[in-house]
Amino acid sequence: MNTNTKSGDVGPRARGMLLAAGRGLVLAVGSLPPAVLGFCLFLVSLALIPLGVGVLTTPYVVKGVRAFADRRRALAERWGGVRIPSAYRPVPDTANPWTRTYALLRDPATWRDLRWLQVDMTAGFVTALLPAVLVLYPLEGFALAAGLWRTMTAGAYGEYGPYWYGFVPVSGQASAFGAAALGAVLLVVAHRYAVGALRLHFRLTRAVLTPTQAELAERVRVLTRTRRDAVDTSASELRRIERDLHDGAQARLVAMGMDLGTVEMLVDKDPQQAKLLLAQARRSSADALAELRDLVRGIHPPVLAERGLGDAVRALALRMPTATEVTVELPGRADAPVESAAYFAVSEVLTNAVKHSGADRIWIDVHHADGHLRISVTDNGKGGAAIGAGSGLAGVERRLGTFDGVLAVSSPAGGPTMVTMEIPCALS
Incomplete structure (x- = not known):
């Protein structure tokens, strides 16, 4: 019974071997250029910060590197069953580029990503390519036995001695069969270890990208x-x-x-x-x-429970004494606690705008992108709003902080005022 089971596993294991080889080749070929480019752009951007140019480019470079790292995290979980946690600090959505760049550079995850780029373009490239080498290299041994040795040992190459396949010198048909035997052994090794070799790449990635104990303590x-x-x-x-x-x-x-x-x-x-x-x-x-x-x-408004955040915000806007325009792009619904927190945060911000801004028009934008619920409330009032200035925004910040959300306020004197709220969440 056990023998039959093992025999039946050959097909799935072979498919897994070929799949690991293909995925490893995709990782090696597709990841090396962006890793090198991201690393170089990061260094150039840092060097340009004293000149003021790097302050404008660094946030975009860091955002691109984080997207690249998050893509690798997703592939690690999907292809290798290796979960890699992410611990990026929220990025303040402020109009001041110095503040945004300083916040990014203070985040330990930014420098961890930089170290990972160096590892990914060296040891990571080798470990990603290893499954493909294990699967494809035996094919060369079989091709030598089929007559390729004559081509490889003829002409200019033959002047330098026999053609080496691994540790086997191929100079005739007999030695070509020896290369085929070595290829068969390597194919057995690939059949057994190709999937594990791909998982080794993702474990290396996890070792570099996993947050440190200090970061976890800060998180707690x-x-x-x-x-x-x-x-x-x-x-x-x-x-x-x-x-x-x-x-x-x-x-x-x-x-x-x-x-x-x-x-x-x-x-x-x-x-x-x-x-x-x-x-x-x-x-x-x-x-x-x-x-x-x-x-x-x-x-808890009934419309929020029955029809979701978008319609609840629209209903809230209809009760405002100020003309309010609402744009909603939500392909699904967030969890009830997240929707409730977002609704009451919007309600508080609208109340502040009506009471203190002197605005005659308000715009609300609600959408979901990159795993975050983003809401912006903009008014054409006199400006001057600030968190902690008795405007109620400190309470909104605490409400969002319960869900790892962030609040950013841009309100120069004379207006306009834009309050941006962001909560990490998934939509059903």
Whole structure:
């Protein structure tokens, strides 16, 4: 039974060998030029920073290198079953190129990518090419046995002695058969180890690209802070809900109960006064219902749960006193907590714009790209908005930070103001 199973594995193993050879060849040929180009551009960009030119080019070069590294991470997981974590710090979306470049150069992942480019164009190239060599080199031994040795040992090459295939000197038909025997041995080795050789390349990549313990410790510190902020925000929201219920709907319901009690006593003695109190109780019930609806909408709007973030933002824009234009490009839906955080962040930013900017027009853009939900809110107001300046943007930043999101504000004096929010997430 075991023998039959092993015999049945020959076909899949052979296909795996050929697949590993093809993928290794693609990696070796397709990755060497961008690795060399990225490394050279990175060094040139760094050298040009003192002149001011590198400040403009470095963010684009780093972005390209990160995209190249992320592509290799995806191939490592898809082709080799090797998962390589990514730990890039959020890049501030600021109009100041010095700030953006400084933030990128402070990120340890930037220099780790630079080291990986050096490894990828040397040892990485060799390990990627190894599966293809293991599979293709035996074919040369078989070709020598089929008569290629006559061509290789004739003419100018024959003046330098026999043609060497591995450690076998080929100078006649007998030695050509020896080359074929060596090729057969190499083919058996390729059949057994080609897939492992490709996985070796991805393990080398993981060894260089994996974040260090210091970076992981920093990551834990950030997560601890954002978790604390999330707990504080939740507690604050609960207190707000309790206060709104106590001061609003609860007070109206209590008053309505008292009115109905008075109606019971007056219904026979003074029917006219009883009717007036019933009308007042009806108005109180309507007001209490409206307040409860507003409260529920503030906790989680029904349109957000039913129709998603795009329609919820559109509904939010319709209630704005300022003309608001919304553009949404979302091919799917994010997780409910992410949608909720994004919705209330947009709501807070719009409230700030209406209260403080003096704008008469607002633009909202919602889209998903490169694994991130990106939302920008732009107004044509007077500008001057800043995080932590009492505008409520600090709370928005804390809300987004719970999901590893970032907030960037560009608001020069005189306007316009652009608030950009970005949350890493996948869409269903």
